[in-house]
Amino acid sequence: MRRKGSSFHQLRKRIPLDILEKARGTSLAVPVGGEIFHMVVGENASEITISLRTRDPREAKERQAVALAYLDSVWQALREGPKRLTQKQIAALAGEAYRELVASFEDNPGSPETWKQIVQLQIKSMAPDARERWFGPTVDLILAKHRLVVDKDSRSALISAVGVSVSQASVRLAQNAGGDYSPDTVVTRFPPLELSREAKSAKPLPKGSQTITGLAEGWWRENKMAGRAVSTHEAYQRVAQQLSEFLGHDDARAVTEDDIIAFKDHRLSQGVSLKTIGGGDISGIRQLYAWGIANRKVSHNPAEGVKVAKVKKKRTRDPGFTDEEAVAILSDAFHHKRTGKASAHLSNARRWVPWLCAYSGARIGEMVQLRKQDLRQENGLWIIRITPEAGTVKDGEYRDVPLHPHLVEQGFPEFVSKAANGHLFMKVFGDTEKAQRGAWRTTKNRVRDFVREIVTDPEVAPNHAWRHRFMTLGRNLGISRDVRFSITGHDTDAEGDDYGIATNEAKAAALAKYPRYEVKPLDRARQRVSEPVELPQLTE
Structure with a gap:
């Protein structure tokens, strides 16, 4: 909807009655268009109201889907209780903060003195309230990115870990500013992030939602009668399940183009061929969403603009038997x-x-x-x-x-x-x-x-x-x-x-x-x- 006096689209979402009292006073970090909208649920609030910060109806629907998926994960966490992160997960998330900061400035880091001063300021900011001001927003951004709702101890430990990783990143950028671009030995210390389904606080989707795997089944119900091959259904069903498991949720409306690109990179890291990824995985997702749009199940196709390099196969002999x-x-x-x-x-x-x-x-x-x-x-x-x-x-x-x-x-x-x-x-x-x-x-x-x-x-x-x-x-x-x-x-x-x-x-x-x-x-x-x-x- 639009708020009176504003041309931006707005999201309004009722807080479920069963967790209304628990939700009041909760801090939220809602992802909106690549940014994080910080807010605290009011003591008398019964709904969430957020500006989607766009005038484009299609963009608004995509941002709405992502924000709703995050809110649903918060409501489920309140029902089940926040999740506790392991030490390895905390280290992995802190590593994301390190890589993000280094990647943002390493090409043009400025002067070494600037980063040395930042390191000194971070060292002085060791009090809990100072760490919250310095690193709390970064932690909320990381948690929101992965749709994680964690307990206070986990969040506090993550803030401390991020503080250390940001200081390490500042030291690295000071080296870059001085002309030292030797291999980064710090980044290899951070493990890859591994989240169980439970850690992601997954829950059944609200009534009326469209699942990723449901797109495959809906496509097949129609196309089976049209005579499409069973093997095509198996391929679509398989990639829908793989995408759902990779994302940690099954909400088709919450999938973004960045999610599809991340899924493509994930498949590449598994050693899957470009031919399979382009001609099978991405093509299958694209077809399922095209069917979903035509049947008003979803409003966007996140795979539409995702490209995969085509392999020019070298042939050294006749493909037929001699x-x-x-x-x-x-x-x-x-x-x-x-x-x-x-x-x-x-x-x-x-x-x-x-x-x-x-x-x-x-x-x-x-x-x-x-x-x-x-x-x-x-x-x-x-x-x-x-x-x-x-x-x-x-x-x-x-x-x-x-x-x-x-x-x-x-x-x-x-x-x-x-x-x-x-x-x-x-x-x-x-x-x-x-x-x-x-x-x-x-x-x-x-x-x-x-x-x-x-x-x-x-x-x-x-x-x-x-x-x-x-x-x-x-x-x-x-x-x-x-x-x-x-x-x-x-x-x-x-x-x-x-x-x-x-x-x-x-x-x-x-x-x-x-x-x-x-x-x-x-x-x-x-x-x-x-x-x-x-x-x-x-x-x-």
Whole structure:
């Protein structure tokens, strides 16, 4: 709202009745637009009134969300009692004061004498009331930044620690002013801040609030009906949970652009790749908030302006399997036999999935989810149907792929006819979507591992190397683009290709042109073709 006589937006918030008496007389340090608004709740107050110090309605909403999140943490602390900081947490928070002061002045610190005088003044200000005047506002700013409400002993100890760290920072700046920019040995003494969820005084959000994780669920309720992939929902759900845990709260309206940047830096510090952060994390958050704005769940998108550097990947070889690699993988698969306690479905996957991918250019995930009913004979042709009814298909559309004659000769139709109803290469425990996704991921990873036992070159991605090779061979054989794309499920982006279809007969004729793979003898099938490399689990 706006206060009469002022063009600035204003926040008015009622104090909850259950803590009204406790709140009166409480000192507050409310974050407003990067600054801290200090106030004491009056003895007769029943609400909090704060100027948001902006005329911009959108900016006012963002500042309101941050201020409300802080006030909610104060109310919860009053219900539960303030939290006590550990000595390590106090040292970490004091370190923030040190780094902030040094960073603010180190480029142009002025004269050494100025900082020496400041140090002397700080030494003289050792009385409790003097320390409060000097360092109390800084402590309140640090606590408000982390939405911390602490007990009196913790605050007093933190004021003393900040006093010491500010004196140390002044000494450092005096050195800088004298031209000494040697490595800072003091800053390494401060530990990183680690806060438990309890220390952050988290509480259930007020009725009507929108959670970060709730954005992911709301997005999925709508987009599931629109046919979006389960893997996309899993990715969005995962990053929403990670962001919520990193921030220590689940209030979607309280998230700022600075929070997203801090989250990006956090993910970088974990060793996560730029590709994952930019194309997965930040992109996912941006999409969830875009949905939230469109559905009036939130009023701003904190990820909108956050950028992540794009990686220019250096390629040193063809992304598809070479002739030698392809033959080595398929020879190993051809000779594979189930042994010991090995599961039947994973053994069958190792035997058949590489061959199915080699002769179709399909993704590993599309092949491992094949069911018995997905193979049929029609007009003398054996045809596989790749369909979202069986599991994940990237574009959400089915496609028919005739079997290459070599697969028929090897007995794949007979293998399918003898199999039990349901999935050929997956053992699903339970009838839930989650159970099926877990089984699908397990089989896909195991097939990837089988391939990596033979081809260990990290420049080759097992999930797409067959697709690259299939397309390359198709070009060399003169197979038309629309037929190749119809087999592999690629989108042509050409309007003319939307007219008419590539028939199964046309696709079968094209596949018959692909040369047969001649397998190695059993004693040579397990030969490696490159150096070993350790890879993370395949995810989507």
